[in-house]
């Protein structure tokens with residue numbers, strides 16, 4: 253039995269973010285369905301419970317998936333109201349019959365042939381990002397991979413795949429600042445002035461997106477073109493708020509998660525003696541190892557559902573309308589499913605059974621793209637900089653949000 257008292261678990265705590273495994277084990281063992289006073293959510297920590305919930309969209313609705321965790325202050329609400337900030341049901345938060353149509357747009361853009369066709373473009377983007385890393389290493393002696401390579405590659409790839417690069421008149425630094433602020437506003441625990449400042453950034457992002465989706469529609473094969481041509485089940489066209497919400501979600505879902513995954517991968521590969529050099533010599537070893545990092549250290553650590561009717565989970569009765577926090581990271585470390593979960597074993601028989609991309613009707617539309625980006629980045633970076641090493645000055649702080657976890661810095665030097 254785990255010795256951690258489950259009542260002391262604070263999901264926003266830096267200590268929890270650095271080492272969440274003992275607390276997750278305690279929850280799984282002692283209270284697999286536990287009400288969390290801090291967030292007002294029911295924590296669901298066992299693999300089998302989370303899997304069953306994801307596969308049962310009638311009883312467990314996704315409607316609360318991207319809601320803010322707490323109530324915003326009046327000044328924050330005013331800032332958001334000024335730009336008519338609205339995230340109506342579109343993709344991840346849509347349990348209605350309009351979801352399938354939105355999802356078809358995603359499938360057309362990110363299906364396996366589209367991802368395979370994008371490999372040369374991603375290789376070019378990675379090569380340019382590595383030029384930048386080398387320039388910084390030459391000039392400063394160190395480079396932070398979390399805020400260069402891991403951040404820039406998914407941004408540039410996403411803008412190209414969505415055919416947005418010519419429409420985007422702000423730099424990656426601005427987009428990144430807006431996205432970071434949005435994540436903290438909705439999945440963090442900001443208070444007072446900090447909350448209002450984050451809302452200003454999110455509002456600027458939303459206003460910019462509204463202007464973007466108001467422009468004349470481009471080709472139907474692009475995201476904006478597909479949204480302009482799209483009809484809802486009642487035959488209506490999409491409103492500006494629905495289009496803006498899709499692009500907002502896509503920029504965040506398609507970029508931030510992949511950035512976080514790449515940061516974690518680089519850190520883990522550099523920390524484990526000999527692994528970086530092994531990937532340089534044996535690039536085929538990257539893909540199965542990526543699955544293990546996704547299982548043990550997923551960038552999206554939790555995701556939400558709400559009960560549609562009274563249900564029983566692991567013997568606990570929950571009323572209709574109970575908000576649930578599905579602890580995806582905990583499911584990847586559940587010893588009932590993964591033997592010796594603390595070890596990364598790329599050749600375990602169930603290496604792809606993790607739930608880090610969700611499952612069922614809302615399973616991540618970008619999973620293959622994320623995997624491909626991971627492969628190209630690790631393969632090219634280890635080949636070009638095989639002697640890179642982690643700097644002892646790398647700060648240990650993690651991004652510690654309710655649903656997102658990643659290193660904030662991966663400082664490297666030439667070996």
Ligand code: HEM
Pocket residue numbers: 306314343344345355358362502505506507509510513550551552555608609610611612613614615616617618619621622
């Ligand atoms: C390592 C990177 C990523 C991880 C860990 C991740 C994880 C997830 C998770 C956990 C969900 C919710 C699944 C559910 O409710 O069952 C999701 C949904 C989604 N993700 Fe990802 N994601 C990643 C990258 C991407 C990328 C690159 C894209 C863009 C192409 C993307 C697009 C989406 C979309 C559109 C949805 C909503 C699907 C729906 O509701 O039908 N994700 N993702």
